[in-house]
Amino acid sequence: MNKFVRSALAAAVAGVTLLTGCASGAGSDSASNDSGSEKVTITNVSYDPTRELYAAYNEIFAKHWKELKGQDVEVTQSHGGSGKQALEVANGLEADVVTLALEYDVNAVRDAGLIEDGWVDEFDKDSSPYTSTIVFLVRKGNPKNIHDWDDIVKEGVGVITPNPKTSGGARWNYLAAWAFAEKQFGNDEEQVKDFMKKLFANVLVLDSGARGSTTTFVENGQGDVLLAWENEAYLSIQDHPDEYEIITPSISILAQPSVAIVDSVVDKRGTREVATEYLNYLYSDEAQRLAGQNYYRPSNPDILNEFSDTFDLHLSLVTIDDFGGWDAAQEKHFADGGVFDQIYEQQ
Amino acid sequence: MRRSGKRVIPGFGLSMGVTLTMVSLIVVIPLASLVVFTAKLSPAEIWATITRERVLASFKVSFLTAFIASLINAVMGVILAWVLVRYDFPLKRLLDGLIELPFAMPTAVAGIALTSLTSDKGLIGQLFARIGVKIAYTRIGITVALVFIGIPFVVRAVQPVLEKLDPTYEEAAGSMGASRARIFRSVILPEILPATMTGFGLAFGRCLGEYGSVVFIAGNKPFETEITPLIIMSELQEYDYASASAIALVILAAAFLILFFVNLIQARNSKILGR
Numbered sequence: 289m290n291k292f293v294r295s296a297l298a299a300a301v302a303g304v305t306l307l308t309g310c311a312s313g314a315g316s317d318s319a320s321n322d323s324g325s326e327k328v329t330i331t332n333v334s335y336d337p338t339r340e341l342y343a344a345y346n347e348i349f350a351k352h353w354k355e356l357k358g359q360d361v362e363v364t365q366s367h368g369g370s371g372k373q374a375l376e377v378a379n380g381l382e383a384d385v386v387t388l389a390l391e392y393d394v395n396a397v398r399d400a401g402l403i404e405d406g407w408v409d410e411f412d413k414d415s416s417p418y419t420s421t422i423v424f425l426v427r428k429g430n431p432k433n434i435h436d437w438d439d440i441v442k443e444g445v446g447v448i449t450p451n452p453k454t455s456g457g458a459r460w461n462y463l464a465a466w467a468f469a470e471k472q473f474g475n476d477e478e479q480v481k482d483f484m485k486k487l488f489a490n491v492l493v494l495d496s497g498a499r500g501s502t503t504t505f506v507e508n509g510q511g512d513v514l515l516a517w518e519n520e521a522y523l524s525i526q527d528h529p530d531e532y533e534i535i536t537p538s539i540s541i542l543a544q545p546s547v548a549i550v551d552s553v554v555d556k557r558g559t560r561e562v563a564t565e566y567l568n569y570l571y572s573d574e575a576q577r578l579a580g581q582n583y584y585r586p587s588n589p590d591i592l593n594e595f596s597d598t599f600d601l602h603l604s605l606v607t608i609d610d611f612g613g614w615d616a617a618q619e620k621h622f623a624d625g626g627v628f629d630q631i632y633e634q635q
Numbered sequence: 636m637r638r639s640g641k642r643v644i645p646g647f648g649l650s651m652g653v654t655l656t657m658v659s660l661i662v663v664i665p666l667a668s669l670v671v672f673t674a675k676l677s678p679a680e681i682w683a684t685i686t687r688e689r690v691l692a693s694f695k696v697s698f699l700t701a702f703i704a705s706l707i708n709a710v711m712g713v714i715l716a717w718v719l720v721r722y723d724f725p726l727k728r729l730l731d732g733l734i735e736l737p738f739a740m741p742t743a744v745a746g747i748a749l750t751s752l753t754s755d756k757g758l759i760g761q762l763f764a765r766i767g768v769k770i771a772y773t774r775i776g777i778t779v780a781l782v783f784i785g786i787p788f789v790v791r792a793v794q795p796v797l798e799k800l801d802p803t804y805e806e807a808a809g810s811m812g813a814s815r816a817r818i819f820r821s822v823i824l825p826e827i828l829p830a831t832m833t834g835f836g837l838a839f840g841r842c843l844g845e846y847g848s849v850v851f852i853a854g855n856k857p858f859e860t861e862i863t864p865l866i867i868m869s870e871l872q873e874y875d876y877a878s879a880s881a882i883a884l885v886i887l888a889a890a891f892l893i894l895f896f897v898n899l900i901q902a903r904n905s906k907i908l909g910r
Binding site for chain 2: 371372375378396399451453454491492493494495496500503504507508509510618622623624625629632633
């Protein structure tokens with residue numbers, strides 16, 4: 289072996305060692321939490337619109353944990369599109385808990401072998417401490433006279449919704465519209481598809497995420513109606529009280545954001561106890577009220593009633609079970625060549 | 636080694652080793668994994684994936700907008716480089732630095748800013764809306780974002796060549812009676828053309844894969860303004876790595892071919908010019 293090859297190899301080996309060295313260094317860093325004496329850190333990987341909710345919740349949880357165990361806890365938040373976040377956790381982003389937009393996304397983490405089967409039953413109410421639904425945000429005075437789903441398929445109405453292919457929230461939008469059409473047309477699927485086609489023909493901009501759609505509608509002034517999470521709609525109203533109105537349709541979908549413990553991570557880091565309490569405490573009266581104040585519907589019916597001035601509690605809500613669960617809905621509607629693709633391809 | 640390791644610059648073995656490590660860690664291994672993921676599909680499945688109507692439509696949108704944007708950049712980039720090299724004016728250094736901003740700026744920020752400027756309620760969009768032209772949420776909008784992303788590539792490729800270009804050749808041509816257009820065509824252009832082509836190729840490759848800024852301004856409507864990187868993202872959202880990497884390979888191959896041809900042309904030009 290000549291000198292050139294030898295030193296080249298040496299440098300290559302050095303480079304690789306350096307990189308693996310970094311990796312193992314990061315590993316031992318997180319392991320230091322095992323001692324759990326003074327301070328414990330956990331990571332909550334969540335989706336876009338929960339930013340404000342968890343910023344507030346982490347404070348009350350820190351107080352609660354201090355009282356309970358006399359230990360400080362620091363929660364690191366990560367927000368982004370729900371599907372993307374799930375993908376990152378599945379690929380090794382160390383999250384102690386995930387609080388995502390849909391069961392389907394948590395299932396993706398499960399399928400990567402990080403969450404044990406049966407996580408849905410681990411916490412109350414299918415592991416959904418708070419719910420939301422899909423409503424319409426329209427411009428002040430409701431100039432296009434929009435009251436229900438059949439108003440937004442009319443000609444000349446510009447609709448803004450994110451893309452169901454890339455956004456968890458948008459799948460709820462789509463399914464809510466589908467549920468309305470199904471009721472309207474008595475399960476005649478051809479007519480339902482026709483309705484959906486008209487709806488998406490009215491869509492002006494198909495953003496990749498829910499926050500993007502809100503920006504398009506609110507900041508850039510596109511379209512007449514935004515299909516939005518109820519909590520996002522209320523935030524927009526809060527920021528621009530004189531410019532928008534919320535319209536609750538006759539029928540919508542019960543959007544159940546899911547929370548779960550990432551088993552393999554908490555076992556490795558020794559944080560199972562604090563992570564479990566973190567999710568459990570979401571069901572406490574205090575946290576439920578906090579969810580309500582952030583315009584999420586508390587899953588505790590008594591506390592939900594306290595917010596009857598805010599939320600329309602009379603609208604009829606279908607659930608994902610009416611679609612046979614997420615896996616079935618995904619397969620039928622959003623997979624390649626599924627109904628959503630057909631809607632566009634036949635135009 | 637024929638020359639028994641005696642080189643002018645010492646440490647060649649070491650630096651070559653570092654180079655090989657970096658190239659394989661950062662370029663070769665990720666690209667190889669792309670191929671591995673794609674290989675989970677049979678050739679027939681790959682073909683079916685990349686020829687789906689919607690995917691083909693997205694190729695059309697992506698290639699068309701990237702090509703037009705790079706063409707605009709090739710022309711505007713040369714003009715910008717020319718001004719920066721040949722003229723002195725106040726705040727020249729500042730302008731020179733600004734050119735690089737698209738490199739440094741998070742692309743999503745650029746996308747959101749451009750969208751709010753060019754939507755029909757935005758500052759610039761309003762003016763165009765009056766003459767019935769929509770920018771944001773159309774292919775024009777995509778092209779605008781790509782022009783923004785690609786401009787530094789051309790400027791930075793052409794600038795050093797112009798700096799080395801000796802003005803005395805132009806003066807000589809002028810004193811021999813050549814017109815300004817003739818001087819540009821026969822003296823300047825042949826010198827800067829290879830660099831312009833390089834800039835064009837780099838910008839084009841970059842534009843093909845650009846996601847962050849474009850998704851905000853594109854409107855993302857299937858068959859109209861849906862770019863290929865968005866399709867790739869949708870596939871990933873469905874946890875369908877194989878289809879995503881199959882589509883990504885097409886973009887990669889196209890970018891590679893373009894850069895390859897640009898290099899080829901450049902090499903030929905250098906030979907003709909005897910350099």
